[in-house]
Amino acid sequence: MVRAIASILDTDLYKLTMQQAVLEHFPNVDVSYRFTNRSMQMRFNKQAYDSIMDGLQFLTQLTLQPHEYSYLLSDKAPMFKSSYVDYLSNYRFKPHEQLDVRLVNTDNNGFGDLEIDIRGKWVETILYEVPLMSIVSESYFAYVDTDWSYDGQESIAKEKMKSMAQNGIILAEFGSRRRRSFQGHDIVIRALKEESDRLQNTGASGKLGGTSNVFFALKYDLPPIGTVAHEWTMGIGAITGYKNANYTALDLWEKTFGDKLLIALTDTFTTEAFWRELLDHPQKASKWIGIRQDSGDPVKFCKDANAVYQQLGIDTHTKTIVFSDGLDSDLCIKLKQVTDEHGFKSSFGVGTYLTNDYRKASNVSEKSKPLNIVIKIASVGDTPTIKLSDDLSKITGNNSTVKTVRDELHV
Structure with missing residues (x-):
């Protein structure tokens, strides 16, 4: 067992x-x-x-x-x-x-x-x-x-941490949902922390900022990181309706957490719909410290976010973009440069690349495919939920409800 x-x-x-x-x-x-x-x-x-x-x-x-x-x-x-x-x-x-x-x-x-x-x-x-x-x-x-096998997992994780930290990446380990095993996850977290601590002593500008896994945050004295998933906004949309679902989700979240955990997930019903709601509620744009990009084109996302905040008269240097969509070291480094150009702070939630990156034992030149x-x-209740996303392959829900909500939100 x-x-x-x-x-x-x-x-x-x-x-x-x-x-x-x-x-x-x-x-x-x-x-x-x-x-x-x-x-x-x-x-x-x-x-x-x-x-x-x-x-x-x-x-x-x-x-x-x-x-x-x-x-x-x-x-x-x-x-x-x-x-x-x-x-x-x-x-x-x-x-x-x-x-x-x-x-x-x-x-x-x-x-x-x-x-x-x-x-x-x-x-x-x-x-x-x-x-x-x-x-x-x-x-x-x-x-x-x-x-x-677990051979090489420690050294691979350390090399990834080194590459990212030396390029100023603030890494959030997001691998719980995609890990191959508990043991492998433990190996990776320990290695990331050891290498991050070592690099901090050498003056590296990046680091391991924390982990989404609360057990490992406690075990390794790391900050627990994370705010909200699509599930929250999907459920609220089904309960209260979709026209103002993003705003309602943000508002109820604030009522529970006050000024904590104010990173908004943007793409549940497409980021286009989210921007419109944010522009209608500038007090939310001002209060929430950042936004999370989880589907679609991340470079376009940064450009659009910059335009929205500029339209609202908000300094992008006060805001953070958290990226969490299919990241590896090279993409993190590229997106760090893009966010720097637009004046945003940045953080990177990396999952599968850290906790399910294995090679076949019989042929180490071949990747072992993750689930x-x-x-x-x-x-x-009796109401189906949907997620529209900025990636057509990530749309969930029955076709009838998807079409109805798309028409309602004009996306």
Whole structure:
């Protein structure tokens, strides 16, 4: 049996912050989520399926430990309210009630397609995404594709950190949802921190700014980093309507977090729609310290962001752009130069490139392909959710709702 999850805090910060916001604003809302394996040719066998089921059973044993409770109430995690930490201390995963996991369309060799549906209260089911994806990935690479090893992971991570830090990159490790395994993730985080600390002593302008994984933030004394996911705005759009969904999402977020975690995600219903709402609400543009780019052309995004802030009379030097879409060292360095030209501060959330970059053990010149899996909120009550994105391949939701919202938002 693989042990893919170390703690209830072995998740991304934004799942906890969103759970706090949902608890405050939508505690009784029912939702559903859907798992999608975009790498459809990478199928699962019975051993991997059984491992996933064992991993879900292990989730039922996870509870917030006393030292974790204290950490969430400390100045290391100032975004959490005591009422929420109390809620989390009593939280329990209930996969037997809330998850339906199936291996379907099995062939003569026993390989099939993995299907997973999640249903329940939003405030409860919101925490499944990251640990479930970790369990699925670790099970696949333990029982299906075993032609890989951890050899070289430490040195590879250090070399990436060196390249980025020497070019002024503030790196945020965002690899939880895409990691191959817990052990591999641990190796990478430790290596990144060691190399960043060493380079700081040599005067490097870049560094490891933190990690989205709260467990590793606690373990390695790193800042926990993250704000909000598409899920928040998608759910609010389904509940309140789409015309002002971005503004409503920002407003409710502020009511929970005050002046903390004010990085706005722009592309849930296309960045074009987001810019229009931001221009209609200049007080939000002024108060929120930055924006996150997660799809589309990042260079165009910087140019458009500069134009929007200039139109509002806001100095771009006071704002940060966080990039988080398919980054590697070279792209981070390129985008750092672009943001510098436009006067923005910048940060880079890097995931798969750090925690799922492996070579085949049988042929080290060939990459070991990572799974491409996602879990997205699918409905709120009886209302289907959608994400439009700036990348057509990332659009989610039924075609009818997508068309209706596109027409409503004129995008």
